[in-house]
Amino acid sequence: MIYFDNSATTKVNNEVLEEIIDTMNNNFANASSLHRLGYEAEQKIINSKKAIANIIGGKEEEIYFTSGGTESNNIAIFGVCDAYKKYGNKIITTKIEHPSVLKCFNELENRGFEVCYLDVDNKGYINIDNLIDEIDDNTIFVSIMYVNNEIGTIQNIDEIGKRIKEKNRNTIFHTDAVQAFGKLKINVKYIDLMSVSGHKIHAQKGIGFLYVKSGTRLNNIIFGAGQQKGLRSGTINNEGIVGLCKASEVAYKNIDENFEKISKIRKKIISLKDKIENMYINGDEENGIPYILSLSFKDVKGEVLLHSLEDKGIFVSTGSACGSKGKKDLSTIHYVNENNIGSTIRVSFSFDNTLEEAEKFNNAILEIVPMLRMYVKR
Numbered sequence: 001m002i003y004f005d006n007s008a009t010t011k012v013n014n015e016v017l018e019e020i021i022d023t024m025n026n027n028f029a030n031a032s033s034l035h036r037l038g039y040e041a042e043q044k045i046i047n048s049k050k051a052i053a054n055i056i057g058g059k060e061e062e063i064y065f066t067s068g069g070t071e072s073n074n075i076a077i078f079g080v081c082d083a084y085k086k087y088g089n090k091i092i093t094t095k096i097e098h099p100s101v102l103k104c105f106n107e108l109e110n111r112g113f114e115v116c117y118l119d120v121d122n123k124g125y126i127n128i129d130n131l132i133d134e135i136d137d138n139t140i141f142v143s144i145m146y147v148n149n150e151i152g153t154i155q156n157i158d159e160i161g162k163r164i165k166e167k168n169r170n171t172i173f174h175t176d177a178v179q180a181f182g183k184l185k186i187n188v189k190y191i192d193l194m195s196v197s198g199h200k201i202h203a204q205k206g207i208g209f210l211y212v213k214s215g216t217r218l219n220n221i222i223f224g225a226g227q228q229k230g231l232r233s234g235t236i237n238n239e240g241i242v243g244l245c246k247a248s249e250v251a252y253k254n255i256d257e258n259f260e261k262i263s264k265i266r267k268k269i270i271s272l273k274d275k276i277e278n279m280y281i282n283g284d285e286e287n288g289i290p291y292i293l294s295l296s297f298k299d300v301k302g303e304v305l306l307h308s309l310e311d312k313g314i315f316v317s318t319g320s321a322c323g324s325k326g327k328k329d330l331s332t333i334h335y336v337n338e339n340n341i342g343s344t345i346r347v348s349f350s351f352d353n354t355l356e357e358a359e360k361f362n363n364a365i366l367e368i369v370p371m372l373r374m375y376v377k378r
Contacts, residue, residue, distance in 0.1 A: 002314045002357045006200075007149055007179060007292055007348035012243075013202035019246040020204065023239040031236040032227060041238050048245035055252050056194070057187040058211055064228050065241050068208035069178040070100040072195035073143075075210055075232065076174045077104040079218035080141050080193070081113065084172065088138035090114040094126055096332040097145050101176055105143075114138070123284040124153030124336050128160055135167045142173050146180035146194075150319050150332040150346060151283030152292030154184070161190025172216060178208075182251035183259070183291050192216045198240065202350065203247035207240030251351075258351040259290065265349055266290040268358040272365055279369075282337050282344060292348045294333070296340035300372045305345055308368045314361055317346045 003011070012020075027044050029037035049063040066072045081091060093105050095117045109115040116134050118126050126144065135142070142164055147154050161173045174193040180186060181194075182201035188194060194211040198204060212218060212231075224233025251258070270293070273279050278298035297305065302318040309316055319331050333344050347361070 002353075002360060004314065004316045004347040004349060004353070004357075004361065006350040006353075007346065008317055009199045009205065010202045010350050011352065012204050013247060013250055015250055016203055016243045016246045020239045020243040023242045027238055027242070029238075031238060032225070041236075044238060045236055045241055048241045051245050052209060052248055055186075055248055056181075056211060057189060059214065062188075062212055062214055064210045064212060064232050065237065065244075066208045066210055066232055067206050067237075068199065069098070069176065069195050069197035072197070072208050072210040073098070073100040073174075073176055074104055075218065075221055076193040076195060076212075077101065077108070077141070077143060078221050079231070080172050080174070080216070081108055082219040082221075083217040084140040085113075087170065088140040090116065090136065090139040091141040091143075092116040092118065092131065092134055092139060093143045094118045094120060094145065095330075095335055096120055096124060096148055096150075097143065098149055098176055098178070101143055101145070120153075120335055122336050123288075124148050124151050124332065125284070126155060126160075128156070128163060131160065132163050132167050135164060135171055137168065139168055139171050142171055144173075144175055146175045146177040146186075147184070147289050147292070148283070148332055149179045149292070151294040151336060152179075152288035152290075153283050154180070154287065154289050158187075158190050161192075165190070179289070179292065182248065183255070183289060185252075185255065188213065198244040198247060201247045201251050203244045204240060207237055207244045209244065254351070261351065262349050262353070263290040265353055265355055265358045266293055268355055269293060269295075269347065269362060272362050275362075275366060276369055280337065280340055282333060282340060290349070292346065294344055294346050296333075296337065296344045297369050297373075298343060300343050300369055302342060302344045304372060305368065308372065309345075309361075309364055312364050312368075314364055317348075318344060319346055 027041045029041045031041040031045050049060045053060050053063050105115050164171050164173050172192045177194045178197045181196040192213045196209050198207040220231050222233050227233050280296040282294035
């Protein structure tokens with residue numbers, strides 16, 4: 001089996017799994033309990049906060065654990081907009097955000113907020129000058145995705161955050177870093193809020209965190225017993241948090257080596273362009289994150305290609321798994337390369353993947369694509 005769908009989810013790392021099992025066996029107590037076992041569980045949580053905060057240049061008290069990227073995005077967006085609505089009602093995002101951001105902005109637009117959806121160029125980049133021109137005294141919130149989940153474009157988050165504050169120091173800046181954390185070195189100096197999901201970096205599903213810079217106001221959208229300073233009530237997920245911490249440490253321990261390894265895999269697959277006609281790379285072929293590669297093949301349906309690869313034990317996607325079922329909204333491909341809609345697959349990698357797997361993928365493409373095109377001609 002060759003698994004090239006790591007942007008949808010990753011396999012739990014063995015080191016992470018060991019930490020999860022150990023915590024479930026030995027630190028299972030409710031971290032809010034007053035007895036010794038509760039205290040020991042709480043210390044595990046505190047240590048995890050410290051370790052994660054250290055990775056991103058933040059503080060322990062700025063880390064809030066959630067169920068994943070979607071919840072982190074919802075808390076950040078609705079929490080800020082509710083807390084700051086008396087200061088203004090203009091909010092800004094891009095047209096190629098993850099649904100868990102765009103749906104929030106759509107709902108806030110229905111509630112009377114003025115929403116600006118920024119365009120992107122054919123590589124998926126926003127025009128930062130256009131963003132800054134849109135910011136005024138009424139702008140309370142901006143959300144820009146760090147790495148696009150479909151085509152791998154990396155926005156210049158440091159420059160964006162810095163220039164936002166230069167234009168309006170009261171505008172809160174959020175980034176969805178689900179596809180960036182664990183793959184890029186991140187510092188939150190110019191970021192007010194940042195969303196992360198564990199299952200994208202070899203932790204288990206159902207765990208993530210939201211970074212909230214000290215001094216940023218958030219109204220809670222979840223009500224309960226007041227855990228995590230009332231911002232995110234609910235019994236603390238001990239094993240999830242410890243697993244996320246271990247996955248973060250594993251990812252950042254070898255981040256440079258992993259980046260170099262995945263870059264070679266990506267380059268190997270891009271070399272297919274020299275062997276097969278009418279193959280296109282969506283996004284920034286030179287500077288996109290190596291972990292995500294969007295490929296289009298003229299006269300080939302992406303879903304048919306996906307299942308043809310599956311028959312050979314190779315697993316890819318046609319785009320974001322979060323939007324692959326149910327109502328179809330406009331994907332990133334609609335905005336960066338409309339001609340390739342329907343003929344695109346996404347291959348996404350982790351440090352578990354190898355150059356040998358990339359070679360097998362290439363051989364499969366060279367066999368399958370000409371065959372599928374032959375059927376189209378008939």
